[in-house]
Amino acid sequence: MPAFKAACIQITSKTDVHENLKTATELIREAAAEGANFIGTPEVTNMLEPHKAAAREKAQLQNDDVTLASFRQLADELDTWILAGSLVIKKPNEDRLANRSFLIRPDGSIAAQYDKIHMFDVELDTGESHKESRAYAPGDKAVIAQTPWGQIGLSVCYDVRFAHLYQALAQAGAGIFTIPAAFTHTTGLAHWEILLRARAIENGAYVIAPAQCGQNSEKRRTYGHSMIINPWGEKIAEMGEETGFITADIDTDQIKRRRQQIPNLKNNRDFTFEPAIYDATAAE
């Protein structure tokens, strides 16, 4: 099966799980009505909760999570794949939460799940700081889902800054990457599009990147600009900073063609990792 229609849902998740679910559900229904058969939602679709204690209180074990249960029903009802970009999920026997992405099949079953590997622990010049690893336990496994359209590599947000993850996914066979996000407005403006397009170009892969947008909490503003990018690195759909959705046709033959034209994945070579360091400060 070479082609499908992908959609990215863009929302402003806040602290109310039921409100967030309601908004996401409406947009998923609209995207399905436009013929989308692969619909992605952003990172932390179920809650963007700035208070760790409150997040811990609200988060449910995977089997009890209402958003996941509801998306599974919706996938079945609408006969579409749904990527729950990520959901905040409680882990058994662990204080910290999981930032977990789920790929749901059109029959409502879970095809794959992935825990975000790279934690956003940063301090920006703007005074904004994030210590994701305090609230979340990082994953340590890359994940690929085999689908009728080939292999899809799962990732989340800050992962996009770690090029070797995507290279590993591509080398293992993935030709489509999902990169749901809640990029900060500041770093989004500077880096979001370039990072996404770089991952597509480096690997000759499609990138499907549904994003959070707007004012999620008093201190948290996200960049939006959900995007779908083809294996040549071109944006084939893009949003602004408003709530809504985009769709684009994904033609998996393009992955093959791009990788034939520029076989950089095959031209990859092993080299001595230890660099030769010459002392250029010393005089002859």
Ligand SMILES: O=C(O)CNC(=O)[C@H](CS)NC(=O)CCC(=O)C(=O)O
């Ligand atoms: O905190 C939560 O509840 C949900 N998690 C997020 O929103 C995460 C960690 S704060 N956001 C990012 O990774 C943004 C990365 C980014 O903006 C960049 O790489 O520049």
